[in-house]
Amino acid sequence: MHTTVTEWNMINWARLAELYEDFGEDGIAEVVEIFLEEVGQAQERLLATEDSKALRDEFHFLKGAALNLGFDEIAALCAxxxxxxxxxxxxxxxxxxxxxxxxRTCAVFARDWRMRMAG
Incomplete structure (x- = not known):
């Protein structure tokens, strides 16, 4: 998989560094795992519905999750x-x-976050 500048820049790595300092490597690894799982499920629900309330709820959830881990552009799109x-x-x-x-952004994040925190 080739990383484009857009995918790399869609992640606010400074936000992840703050979380890394707060939780340590083991703690942030768990946070990342839960994030990727829950975001994937929420996206599936979002794509499967046309109901305005359900759409609003899923966009809201994804926005909050994205902000928590520094996916700022994804959060803006969800907003x-x-x-x-x-x-x-x-x-x-x-x-x-x-x-x-x-x-694509989650794939880059999952692949690169440990390297990014180490360097």
């Missing part, structure tokens, strides 16, 4: 989707962008 769903507006564009960006 837009959440707002549009709250207003009952079409958020298919946000769903499509998320379907493309989130798995």
């Amino acid at each position: 837009t989707g959440e707002q549009r769903a709250t207003e009952g507006r079409d958020c298919s564009e946000e769903k499509a962008q998320l379907a493309l960006l989130l798995p």
Whole structure:
């Protein structure tokens, strides 16, 4: 898998470094594992629904999870989707962008976070 500048830059590595200092390597490894699992499940639920309330809830969850680990651009995309769903507006564009960006960003994150914290 080739990492593009966009995928690498979509992660706020300074945020992860703060968490690493707070939790240590073992603690952050557990946080990362839970994050990747829960975000994957939430994205599946998001992509499978058209219900405005469910969309709003999933965008909200993903936004918070993304902010916690420094996925700032993903969080901004989710905030837009959440707002549009709250207003009952079409958020298919946000769903499509998320379907493309989130798995790739998570893959880069899962692959590189230990190396990034070591260096």
